[in-house]
Amino acid sequence: MFRNQYDTDVTTWSPAGRLFQVEYAMEAVKQGSAAIGLRSKTHVVLACVNKANSELSSHQRKIFKVDDHIGVAIAGLTADGRVLSRYMRSECINYGYTYESPLPVGRLVVQLADKAQVCTQRSWKRPYGVGLLVAGLDESGAHLYYNCPSGNYFEYQAFAIGSRSQAAKTYLERKFEKFPESSRDDLVKDALFAIRETLQGEKLTSSVCTIAVVGVGEAFNILDQETVQALINEFEISGEEAPTNESAAEQAGGDADSAPDQSGAAAEGEAAPMDI
Amino acid sequence: MTKEHANWSPYDNNGGTCVAIAGADYCVIAADTRMSTGYSILTRDYSKICKLADKSYMASSGFQADVKALQKVLSSRHLIYQHQHNKQMSCPAMAQLLSNTLYYKRFFPYYAFNVLGGLDSEGKGCVFTYDAVGSYERVGYSAQGSGATLITPFLDNQLKSPSPLLLPAKDAVTPLSEAEAVDLVKTCFASATERDIYTGDSVEIIILNAKGVRSETEQLRKD
Numbered sequence: 001m002f003r004n005q006y007d008t009d010v011t012t013w014s015p016a017g018r019l020f021q022v023e024y025a026m027e028a029v030k031q032g033s034a035a036i037g038l039r040s041k042t043h044v045v046l047a048c049v050n051k052a053n054s055e056l057s058s059h060q061r062k063i064f065k066v067d068d069h070i071g072v073a074i075a076g077l078t079a080d081g082r083v084l085s086r087y088m089r090s091e092c093i094n095y096g097y098t099y100e101s102p103l104p105v106g107r108l109v110v111q112l113a114d115k116a117q118v119c120t121q122r123s124w125k126r127p128y129g130v131g132l133l134v135a136g137l138d139e140s141g142a143h144l145y146y147n148c149p150s151g152n153y154f155e156y157q158a159f160a161i162g163s164r165s166q167a168a169k170t171y172l173e174r175k176f177e178k179f180p181e182s183s184r185d186d187l188v189k190d191a192l193f194a195i196r197e198t199l200q201g202e203k204l205t206s207s208v209c210t211i212a213v214v215g216v217g218e219a220f221n222i223l224d225q226e227t228v229q230a231l232i233n234e235f236e237i238s239g240e241e242a243p244t245n246e247s248a249a250e251q252a253g254g255d256a257d258s259a260p261d262q263s264g265a266a267a268e269g270e271a272a273p274m275d276i
Numbered sequence: 277m278t279k280e281h282a283n284w285s286p287y288d289n290n291g292g293t294c295v296a297i298a299g300a301d302y303c304v305i306a307a308d309t310r311m312s313t314g315y316s317i318l319t320r321d322y323s324k325i326c327k328l329a330d331k332s333y334m335a336s337s338g339f340q341a342d343v344k345a346l347q348k349v350l351s352s353r354h355l356i357y358q359h360q361h362n363k364q365m366s367c368p369a370m371a372q373l374l375s376n377t378l379y380y381k382r383f384f385p386y387y388a389f390n391v392l393g394g395l396d397s398e399g400k401g402c403v404f405t406y407d408a409v410g411s412y413e414r415v416g417y418s419a420q421g422s423g424a425t426l427i428t429p430f431l432d433n434q435l436k437s438p439s440p441l442l443l444p445a446k447d448a449v450t451p452l453s454e455a456e457a458v459d460l461v462k463t464c465f466a467s468a469t470e471r472d473i474y475t476g477d478s479v480e481i482i483i484l485n486a487k488g489v490r491s492e493t494e495q496l497r498k499d
Contacts, residue, residue, distance in 0.1 A: 065359070086359075089355075089356070089359050090356075093352050093355050093356065094352075096352070096355075097348055097349075097352050
């Protein structure tokens with residue numbers, strides 16, 4: 001992005017009809033570490049890459065439980081994300097208090113989007129520098145939304161945000177048609193595979209990623225490290241191919257150990273591991 | 277010049293009795309299920325007990341609309357606490373929260389007479405008893421509501437609570453076993469039902485211990 005005379009204020013339009021401050025805010029999202037989401041008819045899975053600043057510090061929390069039926073993964077300025085999560089939690093609690101029923105996900109994301117839009121139209125504010133992947137379940141089924149700093153929001157079958165998310169997106173684009181009918185465990189496996197794409201050859205372990213699931217009969221919960229590591233070990237040992245359906249997973253389970261490096265290189269060759 | 281008085285009251289008394297007893301490693305919380313107004317019965321099957329947290333149960337008699345509002349406020353506050361602290365509220369913490377919530381409406385009180393029962397962080401039974409504006413005390417046992425005056429002297433006799441003025445402070449929890457305490461509660465309600473017109477129909481008993489939570493219902497006289 002380039003500096004120009006129209007980008008100081010969020011309330012200044014450029015001659016080409018752009019609000020540069022808003023676009024710069026979206027850049028902040030692209031700089032954050034990756035977060036991905038995918039959904040089936042009954043479940044939604046969120047996954048994110050946790051990079052700690054140093055070995056001495058703890059990982060940043062990027063996935064937040066908003067309510068029993070809604071969770072959010074963030075990328076970008078995590079402080080902004082924390083504040084927005086608190087807002088979302090508060091909205092869910094107030095709605096639950098008034099109506100004694102869970103806040104529909106679609107309503108929450110609209111409120112979130114309107115809140116973001118306000119910051120694009122006040123000279124004394126700045127846009128939130130965080131992208132949110134909102135995963136939730138309500139009467140109309142499982143939903144995954146992406147909320148932009150611009151105030152836009154979209155519903156997705158699967159999506160990835162943050163740095164090197166294009167690699168994950170390419171993987172998801174290949175697989176997404178099977179997601180609606182996927183089982184919960186297959187969804188989680190696909191999420192781990194997508195995360196692995198963003199790591200670009202770095203070893204996938206449970207210490208660098210976080211997985212969370214929400215679904216029919218399952219309240220939003222973040223999987224603990226042991227469970228995630230067990231899942232990673234399962235598919236690393238049984239072969240490198242992602243489970244496209246049940247029988248393929250069984251087949252892969254029966255295969256002899258394939259050299260992880262070889263298969264990893266083959267997967268990378270298919271994907272286009274480019275930054276935006 | 278006599279002052280004009282309102283010809284309606286924002287309050288009503290729906291009657292009922294609540295009891296809680298603390299044991300060494302359990303807590304029993306009980307309340308009858310009759311809801312009345314005046315001399316009529318509104319329903320024979322209304323629960324006055326609310327789970328506020330894994331280890332905190334509140335039983336409240338009085339004006340049930342205020343009780344319901346109070347339960348909702350506390351449940352929402354507990355959700356906020358869980359989001360902020362990533363864990364459930366302890367029973368003593370909930371006790372303080374209830375006190376503060378009641379006093380918040382000191383000048384238009386919740387017409388609710390509460391008994392909070394649960395397990396403290398050491399796993400020991402704890403019971404807290406309240407008045408309508410939040411004055412509270414941790415005790416070994418308590419009764420509130422229309423049958424309280426009939427039950428409290430009986431519990432005083434059976435549970436022989438040591439004086440809170442003793443030094444060193446003696447534990448108020450009863451040495452009775454869980455089964456004995458549950459039986460005692462049933463006896464209390466059976467007796468109160470005989471003489472208190474607002475108590476009866478059935479009693480809902482919640483038993484909290486280290487293994488989890490259990491619920492019992494015992495039928496009472498329906499007259």
